[in-house]
Amino acid sequence: MTPRKTPGSRLVESLRGLLEDGYEFDEAEEHLLSMIESETDRVAALRAVLADELAKDQVSTRRVTELSAEIRLLEMRFPPNRRGIDNEEHDAREAEEVRPGVS
Template sequence: MTSRKSAGEELVASLTAGLAEGVEWDEREVHLLAQIAAVTDRNTMLGELFEAEMAKPERSTRRITEVAGEIRQGEMSVARMMALLTPDPDTRVKSARHQAAANARWRGAS
């Protein structure tokens, strides 16, 4: 029996499928992807809770507002984490300050 992938697993698989051939996530990105999957799965569960609350004849506006806020925060969290991923090694940003320090070490300057 094959189990269905969670929403988080599907998102991570989609991001990984978009990598160029021969490119892999580094260790930091693998941990970030695990967090992305966890938050996405949590948001899926919260979405189901939101839908269940909306289906009730007597809705709790407080509960709806709280759950909607948590969903928004989770969505923003996933967006921020996805922005930290650098799937193309040629586009990794190097700070000028860190490059200068590295060059100074290589040249033996102190």
């Protein structure tokens, strides 16, 4: 059984697939791809922590605010359609974030 690919590795793989035959990324672009991969994986991990926090009986609004802010800051660093790979999953999580009665 092969290990599941991370969201970052799937994104980088899809970006590599956009290159025409005979072309390759240079050193600076490879560095940028590695940054994109790690940032994408970090956002995915933070979303999981946020989902766990929101699932608790007593939600810490401070923790939710901190996690949401960090996710948004990371997403702003590499904005071009980062969510294209897991857009449906993200939309479902975003809808869950708005929970009535949470203060």
